[in-house]
Amino acid sequence: MNTYLSKITLKVLNLKESENFYDLVFKYLPLNKKEKVFNDIHYWSSFGLMLSQQDDIVHMTSGSNRIGIVEYSIFISEKAVVDKIYQKLKEEKYKIFNKVEYYDYSPGYYSFKILDPDDNVVEFYTTD
Numbered sequence: 001m002n003t004y005l006s007k008i009t010l011k012v013l014n015l016k017e018s019e020n021f022y023d024l025v026f027k028y029l030p031l032n033k034k035e036k037v038f039n040d041i042h043y044w045s046s047f048g049l050m051l052s053q054q055d056d057i058v059h060m061t062s063g064s065n066r067i068g069i070v071e072y073s074i075f076i077s078e079k080a081v082v083d084k085i086y087q088k089l090k091e092e093k094y095k096i097f098n099k100v101e102y103y104d105y106s107p108g109y110y111s112f113k114i115l116d117p118d119d120n121v122v123e124f125y126t127t128d
Contacts, residue, residue, distance in 0.1 A: 007048035015053045017117040071121035
């Protein structure tokens with residue numbers, strides 16, 4: 001049996017900034033569909049990502065004490081695509097959390113982590 005996460009909804013502080021970030025990311029990943037539903041942005045790929053404007057509750061930004069998603073990972077089957085996304089996000093001056101490289105904790109694990117506009121840690125990774 002295979003199980004996997006199929007959809008993430010992120011409340012964001014600035015919908016336009018987040019849309020720009022994820023538009024850039026999905027330029028390098030297979031995107032089946034992008035749509036606006038009411039005031040939200042929906043991306044459909046091998047998973048769903050919904051962006052929703054944060055305006056109904058207080059946003060907590062105290063590092064690991066934040067409420068909601070703090071980090072998530074996206075698997076990419078090709079190392080070259082991981083490298084392309086890393087270079088583009090770095091050129092666009094997004095905050096690098098961990099540089100792109102192989103990590104010792106898992107053989108063949110190649111990844112980088114970056115902060116999205118709301119300081120969520122987004123990891124892009126592949127394995128040999």
